[in-house]
Amino acid sequence: DAKTTQPPSMDCAEGRAANLPCNHSTISGNEYVYWYRQIHSQGPQYIIHGLKNNETNEMASLIITEDRKSSTLILPHATLRDTAVYYCIAGGSNYKLTFGKGTLLTVNP
């Protein structure tokens, strides 16, 4: 798995977009980027993943740079319930996900 680097914490105002960065400069060509989040010690929850193209689903958007060395998870209208630890994972296999310490996103009213 490629090493990922994320800021330890970020703040966001409720209703505004939250942009969470992730650096994965050693990612190889066939490795996907995954984002999961963990709300208050619950089980991690899948958000989105992508390879090269930008991706969007009902929860978030994922922007991957052209050189694939970094990505940004965008929560378009953050709510208080989006307060969580967000994990960026680069690579991994079907049986293993390598979790770092993630970014604690705090959404403030």
Add this chain to the structure above:
Amino acid sequence: NAGVTQTPKFQVLKTGQSMTLQCAQDMNHEYMSWYRQDPGMGLRLIHYSVGAGITDQGEVPNGYNVSRSTTEDFPLRLLSAAPSQTSVYFCASRERARNTEAFFGQGTRLTVV
């Protein structure tokens, strides 16, 4: 469709006791894994299975055993509990197809005294 179910949710053990953490999934996923999470840390892989009858060690396997007799169940056994095994344990399952999402249980919070 319950997803991934872990039992119990909480458990206190005395040092030296043994116990089994249960994990069951109803999505017919071939891949299942056990992780532990210590305070302020990410999840670390203990053991995993790529199908019934097949298991292998992860990053931190010492002190734990697993078996996979059915697709649905993947129990984690603590052989002789130690205070260092105090942690939150998560079970996950995933399809065989590449690059699918993993589903996690809600965790078992274990304290060894």
